[in-house]
Every structure is written in C-alpha cells, then in structure tokens.
Amino acid sequence: MATRVIPRKILKGPRYNTSTKPLNTVHPPLTPVITPPAIFEKPPKAPAEAALAMDDGERLFASVSTGRLLRSAAVLHATAVGPMVDMGMWVMRSPLFQSGLRRDLVMYTTRETFFSHFCAGEDAVTASKSIGALNDAGLRGMLVYGVEDAHDNEGCDRNLIGFLETVTVSKSLPPASVSFIIVKITAICPMALLERVSDLLRWLQKDPSFVLPWKQDSLPIFAETSPLYHTQKRPELLTPEEESDLQLANQRLLQLCQTCEEANMPLLVDAEHTTVQPAIDYFTYAAAIKHNKGSNPIVFGTLQTYLKDAKDRLLLTTKAAEKMGVPMGFKLVRGAYMSTERKLAESFGNASPIHNTIQDTHNCFNDCASFMLEKVANGPDSVVLATHNIESGKLAVAKAHELGVGKVKNKLEFAQLYGMSEALSYGLSNAGFQVSKYMPFGPVEMVMPYLLRRAEENRGLLAASGFDRQLMRKELGRRLKAAVF
Numbered sequence: 001m002a003t004r005v006i007p008r009k010i011l012k013g014p015r016y017n018t019s020t021k022p023l024n025t026v027h028p029p030l031t032p033v034i035t036p037p038a039i040f041e042k043p044p045k046a047p048a049e050a051a052l053a054m055d056d057g058e059r060l061f062a063s064v065s066t067g068r069l070l071r072s073a074a075v076l077h078a079t080a081v082g083p084m085v086d087m088g089m090w091v092m093r094s095p096l097f098q099s100g101l102r103r104d105l106v107m108y109t110t111r112e113t114f115f116s117h118f119c120a121g122e123d124a125v126t127a128s129k130s131i132g133a134l135n136d137a138g139l140r141g142m143l144v145y146g147v148e149d150a151h152d153n154e155g156c157d158r159n160l161i162g163f164l165e166t167v168t169v170s171k172s173l174p175p176a177s178v179s180f181i182i183v184k185i186t187a188i189c190p191m192a193l194l195e196r197v198s199d200l201l202r203w204l205q206k207d208p209s210f211v212l213p214w215k216q217d218s219l220p221i222f223a224e225t226s227p228l229y230h231t232q233k234r235p236e237l238l239t240p241e242e243e244s245d246l247q248l249a250n251q252r253l254l255q256l257c258q259t260c261e262e263a264n265m266p267l268l269v270d271a272e273h274t275t276v277q278p279a280i281d282y283f284t285y286a287a288a289i290k291h292n293k294g295s296n297p298i299v300f301g302t303l304q305t306y307l308k309d310a311k312d313r314l315l316l317t318t319k320a321a322e323k324m325g326v327p328m329g330f331k332l333v334r335g336a337y338m339s340t341e342r343k344l345a346e347s348f349g350n351a352s353p354i355h356n357t358i359q360d361t362h363n364c365f366n367d368c369a370s371f372m373l374e375k376v377a378n379g380p381d382s383v384v385l386a387t388h389n390i391e392s393g394k395l396a397v398a399k400a401h402e403l404g405v406g407k408v409k410n411k412l413e414f415a416q417l418y419g420m421s422e423a424l425s426y427g428l429s430n431a432g433f434q435v436s437k438y439m440p441f442g443p444v445e446m447v448m449p450y451l452l453r454r455a456e457e458n459r460g461l462l463a464a465s466g467f468d469r470q471l472m473r474k475e476l477g478r479r480l481k482a483a484v485f
Helices: 066-079 082-093 100-118 124-136 153-171 191-206 240-262 277-291 310-324 338-347 358-377 390-403 422-430 444-457 459-463 466-484
Strands: 140-145 178-183 267-269 299-304 329-333 382-386 412-417 435-441
Touching: 066 100, 066 466, 100 444, 124 140, 124 153, 124 435, 140 153, 153 178, 153 240, 178 240, 178 412, 178 435, 191 240, 191 277, 240 267, 240 277, 267 277, 277 299, 277 310, 299 310, 310 358, 329 358, 358 382, 358 390, 382 390, 390 412, 390 422, 412 422, 422 435, 422 466
Parallel strands: 140 178, 140 435, 178 267, 267 299, 299 329, 329 382, 382 412, 412 435
Antiparallel strands: none
C-alpha cells in the first residue's frame, strides 16, 4: 500500500529560506578502540552571561502568549498521564471512530489539541506562520514533511514530490528561519528493500569476501561492537528487479540532495530501528561523500546514542570521512525504539543493543556530543544536539563556550521536538545558541500515524515533562496576579 502524500496545493504558499550551518570542533585523532575522554565530567564554568538560565519563567516564556501557554500546559499535563495516552491511542485506532460523526469528532478534537501543539500545521501556509512565530521568538524550524513509510515505488515517487516541494516552500521563507529539511529514507525507498539491503550489508560485515555489485562508495556502517543478529544466514543477492528498485531509490535521494544543495538547504536524514538502519546509513554516507564539500555539510546523518555501539561507530565514521576529506554533519539523539529493539533482540536470544541503564545512555550522548563539539571547533564538521535533557544541555553549553563554539560560527544547532521542552529551547536561545524545533506538517489524517508513533515512542519523555509544566504553571500564576492586582 502506497504511503499517502500531501497534495501539491498544500505545499504552496509560504516563504522560507534556510541557512543552517552547525559550528566548528577539533579533536585529537581517535581510533575506534580508544575511548574518547570523558570531557564532560568536570565542565568548565561558563561565563555568567552565557550560563543556561532555566529558573526564570517570565524571561523564558516572554514571547509566548497566555493562550498558547495555557494550551501547552493543558496538553502536556494530559500527555503525562499514561492511561489518558493509552485511551487516546485506542480511540484514534479503533474502527468505531473511522467514519461518520464519531470520526469527525475525533479529528476535530485531535486537531485542536495534540495536533496543534505538536505539529506546525495542515499545510505549508499554516506551517510558515508557525515558523514565523518561532522566528520572532528567536528559534528556527526543522521542516518535516509528515509522511510515514512507503511500500512501493509509486508511493516513494509521490513522497519525493512532497519533499522537493517542501524545499521550494522553504526557500520562499525568510533566510535562516528554517535550519533543515528532514527526510525519511523509509519514505523514498520501499521498506522491504531497506530490510534486504540491511541484511546484505550485515553479511558483508561478517564476511568481507561477500560481493555486492551494486554497492557505492560509503563510510563505515558497523563497528566491532555492532549487533549483527538480525541476519542469521547468508542472504540471497538482490534480484534484477530489486537492483532496479534500489537504483530508483538512489536517484530519488540524489535528486533531493541536489535540490537542497542548490538551495543551500541542509538535508537531515532521520534514523529508524536497527532492522533497517544499516541501509539508511549506507544511503546517507554515500550521499555525504558526493555532496558534502568545503566546510558546510549538506547531508546530515542521525546517531542514536542509546545504542551500545553508537560511540564506536561515530569514531569509525568520522575518522574515515576525515581521511577522505569529507566534512560530516550528525544529529545526536538518544533514541526512541527501546521496546522494539529489546523485543527483537530477545527473539533472537541476544542481549539488547540498548544501554543497560539510562545513565549509560546519558553518558554516551554526552561523550558523543563532546567529541563532535571538538570536531566542530577546529574542523569542517557540524553537529545538531537534539536533546530534551537539561543536564546534557548545560554540559554542552559549558563545553561549547570552553571551545569557543557559539552562534557566530554557525556550525552548532540545538534541537527539540515542537511542543516539547520549551523552557530548554528558550533557555539555550537566550544563552546565545541556535535552536531549532522539529516541526512536522500535513493534514491531520495523514500526520496521525506520526502522532501515534510519537505518543508510543516518547512515553517517558511525555511523563517527564514536569519541569516545563511547573514553570508554565508558575508563569501563568504570575500573569494572573499581574492582571488582577
């Protein structure tokens, strides 16, 4: 079944241009077997004016209207209640609510609450207004064409049109208001083919004599610590039809990369679960070799630091890219497929690829962030630190100031989901850094799978939104007092 795509008319209307360029870092040569120093253990004290101030709700939410603040507080409170999230997901999936008046009621309620809070709008015009409001508040937007996985070439071709028109829309907006265009490889290459390619790449890692005639120049995808249990036996080579489909997928990504390069608009490739991530990394690195030149990467990959092998892979990939003279851009995230990954590993009788404790995940994110900040400080690489963790934000701010990596170098970007961690976003912006919000857009019924997936993947994040909710309540109380007295 083909993935639904936003009609062209939806994508016409806004004005947008992007000039995202993360910041500069230097790092002493590291090999995959050397663990990078724990640079974040004793961060230097940042200058007072650069400190990440998170306790002044009046200053943090100065650009947020009281109406929006009220809605945000209400939605975050609702999503922090586990049973309420469960009930909402059941209602949106239930056949009882798929037609007639019930469906209309569900769509209206979703549109006015969760959709309007977590998404930029139903079309490009609305999305551009949302980005304009963010820009007025000192933030930028990562424009996310809200389409899910595709399963055939027809769906992939339609999705490509949507991504290309999103770039066109972005160019018509004010310069630098959009930091990145986001692409999901699963939307421009059939899922079954990504699984096949991932299997073949894993087997090549196990047996270097294995020949893949279609394979392009790429960068290291696996480390010695990477799990390969997904592929239990030697897979069959791609059929001629599959090779043809792979070529079509390569052409789609090539066209999107060229369009972004012409628009000076960085393209950020989202990560997925480990079943298909090897193929996604292969596509990303092959594209980076072709398009990343000079000191401004066009193609960015995503590294999920909740995976035990994340740091080893980062070291391998950046070292290989440096030897080839290819500037790299990475978005660092923690990860969102914890339950899926653990169940899959268990089904094969293997240990989970996810870190054993949340602190191990925090340490891995912080170590990778420190490493990339050093790469950025004295080199052509760039980094997006996508985190909702306040402590990681503080550590990164301290490290960035120690290295002299700031807004002026335009090679570092912080990022949070639209509608989440508002205090951290505004705090980082007030400290002088570039901050983006990950902003999906599209008709409610099309973005619904995205909303459901986010609700499932980010249960812990939603439940842990207490800091924002507390600050919002405090600020709302202050405004009420000011209005009454």
